[in-house]
Amino acid sequence: MAKHHxxxxxxxxxxxxxxxxxxxxxxxxxxxxxxxxxxxxxSSGDCGACSVTLDGRLVCSCLVLGCEVDGRRIETIEGxxxxxxxxxxxxxxxxxxxxxxxxxxxxxLVASKALLERDPDPSETEIRYWLAxxxxxxxxxxxxxxxxxxxxxxxxxx
Amino acid sequence: MAxxxxxxxxQTYVGTRTIRPDGVDKVTGRARFGADFNLxxxxxxxxxxxPHPHARILRIDxxxxxxLPGVKAVITRDDFADQSSEFIPAGEMMMNYKDVVRNVxxxxxxxxxxxxxAAVAATSGAIARRALKLIDVQYEILPHVIDVVEAMRPxxxxxxxxxxxxxxxxxxxxxxxxxxxxxxTLGDVEAGFTKADVIVEREFRTAPVHQGYIEPHAALxxxxxxxxxxxxxxxxxxxxxxxxxxxxLGLDISKxxxxxxxxxxxxxxxxxxxxxxxxxxxSRKAKRPVKMVMSREEVFKASGPTSGATxxxxxxxxxxxxxxxxxxxxxxxxxxxxxxxxQPGVMCAYAPYDIExxxxxxxxxxxxxxxxxxxxxPGAPISEFAVESVVDEIAKKLGLDPIELRMMNAAREGTKxxxxxxxxxxxxxxxxxxxxxxxxxxTPLRKWQGRGVASGFWFNIGGETCASLTIxxxxxxxxxxxxxxxxxxxxxxxxxxxxxxxxxxxxxxxIIGDTGSVGFNFLTGGSRSAFSxxxxxxxxxxxxxxxxxxxxxxxxxxKPEQVEFSGGHVRPLGALAEKAKPMxxxxxxxxxxxxxxPIGGYGRINAQGAGPSLGTHLVDLEVDPETGRVTxxxxxxxxxxxxxxxxxxVEGQFQGGAVQGIGWALNEEYIYGADGKLQxxxxxxxxxxxxxxxxxxxxxxxxxxxxxxxxxxxxxxxxPIVPPLGAIANAMENATGIRFTELPMSPPKVLKALKxxxxxxx
Numbered sequence: 001m002a003k004h005h006x007x008x009x010x011x012x013x014x015x016x017x018x019x020x021x022x023x024x025x026x027x028x029x030x031x032x033x034x035x036x037x038x039x040x041x042x043s044s045g046d047c048g049a050c051s052v053t054l055d056g057r058l059v060c061s062c063l064v065l066g067c068e069v070d071g072r073r074i075e076t077i078e079g080x081x082x083x084x085x086x087x088x089x090x091x092x093x094x095x096x097x098x099x100x101x102x103x104x105x106x107x108x109l110v111a112s113k114a115l116l117e118r119d120p121d122p123s124e125t126e127i128r129y130w131l132a133x134x135x136x137x138x139x140x141x142x143x144x145x146x147x148x149x150x151x152x153x154x155x156x157x158x
Numbered sequence: 159m160a161x162x163x164x165x166x167x168x169q170t171y172v173g174t175r176t177i178r179p180d181g182v183d184k185v186t187g188r189a190r191f192g193a194d195f196n197l198x199x200x201x202x203x204x205x206x207x208x209p210h211p212h213a214r215i216l217r218i219d220x221x222x223x224x225x226l227p228g229v230k231a232v233i234t235r236d237d238f239a240d241q242s243s244e245f246i247p248a249g250e251m252m253m254n255y256k257d258v259v260r261n262v263x264x265x266x267x268x269x270x271x272x273x274x275x276a277a278v279a280a281t282s283g284a285i286a287r288r289a290l291k292l293i294d295v296q297y298e299i300l301p302h303v304i305d306v307v308e309a310m311r312p313x314x315x316x317x318x319x320x321x322x323x324x325x326x327x328x329x330x331x332x333x334x335x336x337x338x339x340x341x342x343t344l345g346d347v348e349a350g351f352t353k354a355d356v357i358v359e360r361e362f363r364t365a366p367v368h369q370g371y372i373e374p375h376a377a378l379x380x381x382x383x384x385x386x387x388x389x390x391x392x393x394x395x396x397x398x399x400x401x402x403x404x405x406x407l408g409l410d411i412s413k414x415x416x417x418x419x420x421x422x423x424x425x426x427x428x429x430x431x432x433x434x435x436x437x438x439x440x441s442r443k444a445k446r447p448v449k450m451v452m453s454r455e456e457v458f459k460a461s462g463p464t465s466g467a468t469x470x471x472x473x474x475x476x477x478x479x480x481x482x483x484x485x486x487x488x489x490x491x492x493x494x495x496x497x498x499x500x501q502p503g504v505m506c507a508y509a510p511y512d513i514e515x516x517x518x519x520x521x522x523x524x525x526x527x528x529x530x531x532x533x534x535x536p537g538a539p540i541s542e543f544a545v546e547s548v549v550d551e552i553a554k555k556l557g558l559d560p561i562e563l564r565m566m567n568a569a570r571e572g573t574k575x576x577x578x579x580x581x582x583x584x585x586x587x588x589x590x591x592x593x594x595x596x597x598x599x600x601t602p603l604r605k606w607q608g609r610g611v612a613s614g615f616w617f618n619i620g621g622e623t624c625a626s627l628t629i630x631x632x633x634x635x636x637x638x639x640x641x642x643x644x645x646x647x648x649x650x651x652x653x654x655x656x657x658x659x660x661x662x663x664x665x666x667x668x669i670i671g672d673t674g675s676v677g678f679n680f681l682t683g684g685s686r687s688a689f690s691x692x693x694x695x696x697x698x699x700x701x702x703x704x705x706x707x708x709x710x711x712x713x714x715x716x717k718p719e720q721v722e723f724s725g726g727h728v729r730p731l732g733a734l735a736e737k738a739k740p741m742x743x744x745x746x747x748x749x750x751x752x753x754x755x756p757i758g759g760y761g762r763i764n765a766q767g768a769g770p771s772l773g774t775h776l777v778d779l780e781v782d783p784e785t786g787r788v789t790x791x792x793x794x795x796x797x798x799x800x801x802x803x804x805x806x807x808v809e810g811q812f813q814g815g816a817v818q819g820i821g822w823a824l825n826e827e828y829i830y831g832a833d834g835k836l837q838x839x840x841x842x843x844x845x846x847x848x849x850x851x852x853x854x855x856x857x858x859x860x861x862x863x864x865x866x867x868x869x870x871x872x873x874x875x876x877x878p879i880v881p882p883l884g885a886i887a888n889a890m891e892n893a894t895g896i897r898f899t900e901l902p903m904s905p906p907k908v909l910k911a912l913k914x915x916x917x918x919x920x
Binding site: 020022030035036037038039040041042043044046047049076077078080081086090093094095096097099100101102103104105106109124125127128129131132133134135136137138139140141142143144145146 | 175177178180181182184185186187188189190191193194284369370371372373374420421422423424425451453454644645646804806807809810813814815816817818840841842846847848849850851852854855857
């Protein structure tokens with residue numbers, strides 16, 4: 001069967017690609033567009049390492065088919081920093097040592113950004129439940145939650 | 159910034175919370191992990207795995223797969239020469255190449271569901287998958303055995319007909335599934351029990367749990383026509399991977415160059431090889447690069463986990479609370495090949511305590527499960543869980559405070575450990591004191607809530623380590639280490655280098671060198687990389703400082719004793735100070751060519767003197783009597799770090815280990831059906847803790863300096879996973895009055911226990 005021709009926006013850039021029906025958005029991002037910041041931890045939507053936003057909504061890119069994103073807007077970890085300036089979440093993750101191995105970090109950052117866009121002042125419990133779809137095996141989540149709280153405070157100050 | 163002195167150097171950075179040098183790459187998605195590497199013209203490799211837990215492989219016909227367009231290579235057992243039996247150290251465990259070659263590719267038999275039977279390289283993953291279906295394997299299905307106790311029965315199905323139990327007299331004349339019996343003794347345990355006023359004996363069971371790293375195993379290999387081999391893989395030890403691959407594939411070590419990619423978690427599980435030799439064998443056959451990545455299901459079925467076990471503990475104490483005898487018998491699952499962490503389990507069981515009479519026996523037992531791999535303080539959480547549970551029960555029987563009881567019996571400097579050595583300075587008492595002083599320990603609890611405490615021990619290791627410091631032309635420093643950075647190593651080593659050389663932290667750029675760039679390094683494990691790496695950096699810096707002093711003496715036409723290195727400069731002393739001006743490292747860098755050539759130092763050491771790290775954990779939890787679900791309400795870790803090079807990453811080790819322990823205690827387990835197949839090979843059903851399952855984890859850094867390390871460092875990574883199992887079981891007893899002896903304490907088990915008891919306590 002012929003490949004699908006897809007046009008979409010990725011991190012603000014108009015792009016087009018061809019994909020097989022069974023290819024996931026994660027496959028397309030990593031293998032076709034070479035955006036390897038989104039990670040594959042499980043391929044079943046359980047670990048959140050492949051988190052991206054699709055038209056502003058947080059999704060696991062391993063659960064979205066490449067051919068579903070025609071005409072849509074995708075944001076990945078690669079689009080998070082603006083020029084030389086890290087996003088406050090990225091900066092706070094570094095300051096709080098909120099990563100050890102770093103494999104889950106892109107997913108946590110994308111998910112946290114989506115949270116703070118919905119709710120600029122989430123409670124600790126709200127942060128923990130929002131991030132419950134992202135697995136981290138190194139940190140025990142403590143410093144991740146602190147970093148998100150601190151980034152939220154920074155963003156609120158504008 | 160506060161400055162302290164160690165080793166004659168000002169400590170500007172050591173002990174502070176610097177930003178890790180590799181951090182920006184990791185928050186922007188730029189860092190390249192195992193699966194992020196690609197080469198032009200690469201093929202995709204996939205593995206055919208046994209659907210049976212135990213089966214003889216009668217015949218493998220790959221002809222149809224080979225004929226499929228796009229398939230470039232197929233490999234089976236025939237592509238690997240057999241290996242003779244030889245035990246070699248692998249992390250804290252032992253391994254045997256005869257088993258390794260069989261584990262990476264089944265030979266006579268498939269020994270567990272998921273055991274590799276063949277592998278294919280094709281122009282796409284889809285073609286490779288199709289090719290796997292075309293491989294015809296004829297199996298003779300054999301009876302299997304999963305449980306460790308059943309595997310020890312004389313009539314159990316035998317995995318290896320040449321496995322005779324080592325360590326028993328007389329030498330057995332029949333093979334069995336018991337590979338080894340080990341024993342340690344101190345004093346006379348039987349005599350010890352006669353002095354006891356109270357004796358508690360219990361049997362415990364723990365389930366196998368997986369290390370659970372989020373990054374699956376991945377390897378990319380390319381072999382040229384002359385046999386030169388390059389490999390990129392996610393590993394805790396690329397030198398070890400090189401050794402294994404060279405051995406299994408009959409290559410000279412010098413022909414194999416291995417680059418450790420960024421590693422997405424390991425916890426011991428990435429100290430062995432799975433895909434790496436297969437990728438090389440496929441590439442050698444196809445003469446093209448081959449990339450292989452495991453699926454999560456493959457990670458669960460064919461890598462890790464750690465042992466499940468059955469443990470019997472019997473302890474005796476006087477009525478005042480002095481421990482007088484400790485006995486334990488440990489039966490650890492090794493998986494399909496021998497080599498469980500029962501030996502360290504035996505050694506650690508009673509290590510936190512000063513007991514005159516100890517006897518611990520361990521059995522290493524094979525069964526039809528994936529071969530276990532190291533998992534954070536391998537073996538120790540299991541045996542110490544059992545002992546810490548019994549310690550708590552003794553405290554209850556004697557009406558003593560559990561912290562006081564531990565304090566009374568705590569191992570301290572000079573204590574003779576049952577496993578051999580006399581301890582130097584260690585910090586168990588300090589951690590117990592710190593916990594006792596917390597507000598946490600003194601807050602009241604409500605109905606269905608419980609509080610538990612437990613301590614834990616891990617040896618820590620040192621070992622072979624090479625690291626270099628190179629002074630660049632502009633005075634900046636390139637640091638090269640050879641142990642993969644799994645959570646802040648580059649930051650820690652750069653801080654030590656900056657302080658040793660008296661230069662700004664951001665002038666040091668660290669990298670992890672490949673096997674061709676730096677001398678041999680043992681792997682990242684045993685909590686050795688920051689300990690040993692910093693010792694190698696101190697040595698490298700020492701050479702640089704001596705060299706610069708010699709160059710200065712020559713330039714200034716002075717005697718060696720007239721110059722010294724301090725604060726990043728070579729300084730003239732005495733009368734010379736009037737004639738010559740101090741010279742910085744950057745000053746020397748500019749004139750390196752005229753004063754003796756390139757400037758650098760190379761630490762090449764076999765690090766000794768790793769000090770044990772002891773810790774104490776305190777947990778509050780609440781049991782839901784309707785569902786059996788347990789919620790962790792509050793958690794505090796106190797652990798002796800010796801000296802925390804980077805306090806935030808040390809705390810991170812404490813917190814992460816505690817949460818892995820919480821998962822082990824409450825939820826995680828390998829669940830097998832009667833068919834011998836794993837039923838929960840995915841993150842949905844193998845339930846690791848998520849952010850909403852746990853509270854903040856308070857971390858208390860205790861620093862009892864390790865006198866054998868220039869900065870006082872102890873390894874810190876392993877110990878934090880040891881106490882949680884016991885602490886949570888003790889809190890469960892406190893909450894419900896029920897002594898849980900079987901892990902995990904998952905909702906169905908808790909609910910059943912509450913129902914049997916009549917759910918009246920709390």
